[in-house]
Amino acid sequence: MGQCGITSSKTVLVFLNLIFWGAAGILCYVGAYVFITYxxxxxxFEDVYTLIPAVVIIAVGALLFIIGLIGCCATIRESRCGLATFVIILxxxxxxxxxxxxLGYVYRAKVENExxxxxxxxxxxxxxxxxDAASRAIDYVQRQLHCCGIHNYSDWENTDWFKETKNQSVPLSCCIETxxxxxGSLAHPSDLYAEGCEALVVKKLQEIMMHVIWAALAFAAIQNCSPAQLPLLEKPPSSLCWTACTWSPGPTLALLTVYLVSEG
Known part of the structure; x- marks a missing residue:
């Protein structure tokens, strides 16, 4: 009976390691997306605010790949030391x-002021x-977000570029696609994007930050709500194991505790 439980635990652990590899790929993709979009x-925006969560999420993805490798090898070879390392890293x-x-929520709150x-x-x-890099950035944002100026197109009238050109027009990137x-002439405001760029840039950057937050929350949910709880429906083969499982933070670690204590 106990041996059957151990075998089931080993099977689910191997399956979980495959999930970890998949999660590692997703987390690295999210981190790369943040870098590219940034x-x-x-x-x-200041580098530190957006890039710190992205760097951490990529590091977690790389660590998950290593975890999956250690977990698979340790489970197949029945290495208690390897599985203990697996638990600690997890x-x-x-x-x-x-x-x-x-960090994501803290920096997300600072986006608007920054x-x-x-x-x-x-x-x-x-x-x-x-x-000019700044000019390219403004033209790109105005075209991509369909906006013009900081709050609206009239903001351009206060810029040095507008005063120097003296043609009463805004950049062509303010022109509606249709x-x-x-x-770019201010004489035809209906041809220009009416919404300012500041609010849209804030919204975009907050969306980027939310991708990082949701990715971290999703994997935390996988760790704590994984199929690992299935083998725990039956009482483990020892009272010590049952106590250890009760105090394990989530079914995934509880399953590992079942296997480690049972083997010991």
């Missing part, structure tokens, strides 16, 4: 996920030339 908005990953969620401070500087340095004859 590159388009780096002029409106606990560290869980703690890291909590840190990622906390963008408000940065976007003013970026618009002031706009010169309309393609080689307005084929648009030349």
């Amino acid at each position: 590159d388009d908005y780096d002029h409106f 606990l560290l990953v869980f703690v890291t996920e909590v840190v990622v969620v906390v 963008v408000d401070r940065s976007i003013q500087k970026v618009y002031k340095t706009y010169n309309g030339t393609n080689p 307005a084929s004859s648009c030349n």
Whole structure:
């Protein structure tokens, strides 16, 4: 009876390791997505805020791949030392996920103030030339987010670029896609995007941060609500094992406790 429970636990552990590998790929993808998307908005935001959660989530993904490798080898070879290492690393990953969620929410709350401070500087340095990084960033954001100016297109009237050109027009990136004859002239406001970019940039950056938060929460849920609880429906083969399982933080670690204590 006890041996049957151990065999079932080993089977589920191997299955869980495969899930961890899949989760590792997803987390690394989310982190890479944040890096790639951030590159388009780096002029409106400080590096540290967006990149710290992204770096951590990629590190967690890499660690999960290693966990899966250790777990598979330890389970197949019935190595108690390997499985103990597996448990310790899994606990560290869980703690890291909590840190990622906390950092994500903290930095998400700071996005609005940071963008408000940065976007003013970026618009002031706009010169309309393609080689200029700030100018390219503004044109990209206005085209992608369908916006114009900081709060609306009239903000361009206060920029040095507008005063120097003296043609009473805004950048062509403010033109609505369907307005084929648009030349950026303020005389035809219906051809221009009416919404300002600041609110949309804040919304976009907060969405990026939420991807990181949801990825961390999703894997935390996998750890604590995994199929590992199935073999625990029956009482483990010893009172010591049952006590250890009761105090394990989540069914995945409880299953590992079943196997380790039973083997011991």
